[in-house]
Amino acid sequence: xxxxxxxxxxxxxxxxxxxxxxxxxxxxxxxxxxxxxxxxxxxxxxxxxxxxxxxxxxxxxxxxxxxxxxxxxxxxxxxxxxxxxxxxxxxxxxxxxxxxxxxxxxxxxxxxxxxxxxxxxxxxxxxxxxxxxxxxxxxxxxxxxxxxxxxxxxxxxxxxxxxxxxxxxxxxxxxxxxxxxxxxxxxxxxxxxxxxxxxxxxxxxxxxxxxxxxxxxxxxxxxxxxxxxxxxxxxxxxxxxxxxxxxxxxxxxxxxxxxxxxxxxxxxxxxxxxxxxx
Amino acid sequence: xxxxxxxxxxxxxxxxxxxxxxxxxxxxxxxxxxxxxxxxxxxxxxxxxxxxxxxxxxxxxxxxxxxxxxxxxxxxxxxxxxxxxxxxxxxxxxxxxxxxxxxxxxxxxxxxxxxxxxxxxxxxxxxxxxxxxxxxxxxxxxxxxxxxxxxxxxxxxxxxxxxxxxxxxxxxxxxxxxxxxxxxxxxxxxxxxxxxxxxxxxxxxxxxxxxxxxxxxxxxxxxxxxxxxxxxxxxxxxxxxxxxxxxxxxxxxxx
Numbered sequence: 001x002x003x004x005x006x007x008x009x010x011x012x013x014x015x016x017x018x019x020x021x022x023x024x025x026x027x028x029x030x031x032x033x034x035x036x037x038x039x040x041x042x043x044x045x046x047x048x049x050x051x052x053x054x055x056x057x058x059x060x061x062x063x064x065x066x067x068x069x070x071x072x073x074x075x076x077x078x079x080x081x082x083x084x085x086x087x088x089x090x091x092x093x094x095x096x097x098x099x100x101x102x103x104x105x106x107x108x109x110x111x112x113x114x115x116x117x118x119x120x121x122x123x124x125x126x127x128x129x130x131x132x133x134x135x136x137x138x139x140x141x142x143x144x145x146x147x148x149x150x151x152x153x154x155x156x157x158x159x160x161x162x163x164x165x166x167x168x169x170x171x172x173x174x175x176x177x178x179x180x181x182x183x184x185x186x187x188x189x190x191x192x193x194x195x196x197x198x199x200x201x202x203x204x205x206x207x208x209x210x211x212x213x214x215x216x217x218x219x220x221x222x223x224x225x226x227x228x229x230x231x232x233x234x235x236x237x238x239x240x241x242x243x244x245x246x247x248x249x250x251x252x253x254x255x256x257x258x259x260x261x262x263x264x265x266x267x268x269x270x271x272x273x274x275x276x277x278x
Numbered sequence: 279x280x281x282x283x284x285x286x287x288x289x290x291x292x293x294x295x296x297x298x299x300x301x302x303x304x305x306x307x308x309x310x311x312x313x314x315x316x317x318x319x320x321x322x323x324x325x326x327x328x329x330x331x332x333x334x335x336x337x338x339x340x341x342x343x344x345x346x347x348x349x350x351x352x353x354x355x356x357x358x359x360x361x362x363x364x365x366x367x368x369x370x371x372x373x374x375x376x377x378x379x380x381x382x383x384x385x386x387x388x389x390x391x392x393x394x395x396x397x398x399x400x401x402x403x404x405x406x407x408x409x410x411x412x413x414x415x416x417x418x419x420x421x422x423x424x425x426x427x428x429x430x431x432x433x434x435x436x437x438x439x440x441x442x443x444x445x446x447x448x449x450x451x452x453x454x455x456x457x458x459x460x461x462x463x464x465x466x467x468x469x470x471x472x473x474x475x476x477x478x479x480x481x482x483x484x485x486x487x488x489x490x491x492x493x494x495x496x497x498x499x500x501x502x503x504x505x506x507x508x509x510x511x512x513x514x515x516x517x518x519x520x521x522x523x524x525x526x527x528x529x530x531x532x533x
Binding site for chain 1: 392395396397399400402403404405406411
């Protein structure tokens with residue numbers, strides 16, 4: 001299958017459209033490398049407490065392969081804790097999380113599946129250049145023996161996130177939005193089954209917020225990768241989501257498409273999504 | 279009760295990190311670039327300061343002991359006294375304090391910052407073991423660098439003692455007498471004694487500083503607290519363990 005990335009000037013999209021002729025296109029090389037095997041996710045009755053603080057209370061959510069689900073909730077509602085459970089950084093007190101039908105806490109899981117995460121703080125390594133940050137996973141796991149291939153994949157990932165030419169720049173020299181996009185490129189080269197975005201627009205200006213939103217939409221449309229976005233940015237949620245899950249006090253209040261959420265009769269959901277300034 | 283629990287938790291954590299680091303030493307050759315990078319950092323940060331400290335420490339040893347020995351006509355023993363003091367005790371302790379203060383504090387600050395800003399989490403999500411990637415190169419580099427720094431500081435300290443012994447009119451020793459006495463008293467076993475201590479101190483400093491750094495939680499303020507905690511803990515453990523290592527070396531007739 002041939003693919004090609006074209007810069008779309010009309011909608012401001014970063015990744016833009018991918019068509020089927022990518023032989024000479026650097027971005028296409030990453031897309032050829034990505035396996036694009038979208039997987040589903042099942043969160044089955046997750047409970048988690050920190051001392052007396054019961055953060056997650058029986059969270060239940062099913063996500064279809066290739067779907068982009070936004071978990072929307074106010075600060076302190078348990079969104080980031082839920083995300084850390086999905087990526088395997090925390091273990092639930094009870095309940096299970098299944099990706100492609102396999103429990104993520106099963107030791108065999110990591111042999112077959114990769115979950116990547118774009119952290120709120122970007123979590124780039126300041127001692128490494130942008131390209132070294134993106135290439136870290138490939139080099140440490142010896143995915144390619146050929147250094148030229150790594151360079152090719154890294155360049156193509158940076159091109160996809162709109163950061164071509166920034167390979168040798170140190171993370172301290174780029175803006176918060178750029179760091180977020182480098183983190184997205186780093187997540188992409190892991191060839192993940194699932195990408196998680198933790199507050200992808202927190203602290204970004206409206207232009208950069210739009211760019212991040214476009215990037216998530218492009219990954220959804222062009223790579224068909226399953227994505228979970230955790231945010232309290234309502235505009236972003238309605239812009240990128242196939243479905244939105246509203247999380248409040250450790251419980252999923254409602255799950256539905258943007259239209260279903262807007263038409264919800266649940267007063268707590270309506271209170272949360274109503275415009276703050278009218 | 280909380281402090282007792284905390285003591286056992288920290289002790290267990292330090293031993294656990296030490297064992298895991300030893301396990302990952304099997305990957306040292308594959309990560310030799312990281313080890314050499316750490317060795318370069320340690321050398322860069324400690325060699326100039328180490329030379330200065332050692333020169334004056336050797337000098338002050340001669341200055342303190344020389345005139346007193348001269349009163350009894352024993353001034354020709356200054357070389358041996360300076361040499362043995364530096365090789366067995368002062369050299370390893372000074373080098374350890376220098377490494378803990380300059381390198382250990384930087385290690386803790388770097389790892390603490392990585393913990394606070396989710397970089398350690400990022401490594402875990404990439405299935406890159408933080409102990410292999412971050413701790414093992416620092417551990418090996420410190421364990422190699424500290425004994426080398428001790429030899430370097432010993433030699434410069436001897437030189438400092440020699441300058442004072444020759445120049446000070448109350449001692450007024452010839453260079454030839456100073457080095458003859460030094461070479462008679464400082465044998466291979468004495469040097470080995472200091473190097474064994476330095477190696478253990480290197481283990482203590484690297485593990486303590488990495489452990490405290492990796493277990494930092496909170497925000498930027500906690501990074502500063504962690505650095506202080508790691509340096510103080512390293513100093514205390516180095517000085518306490520010095521006594522026990524000396525006892526063991528005496529028992530093994532290596533003193």
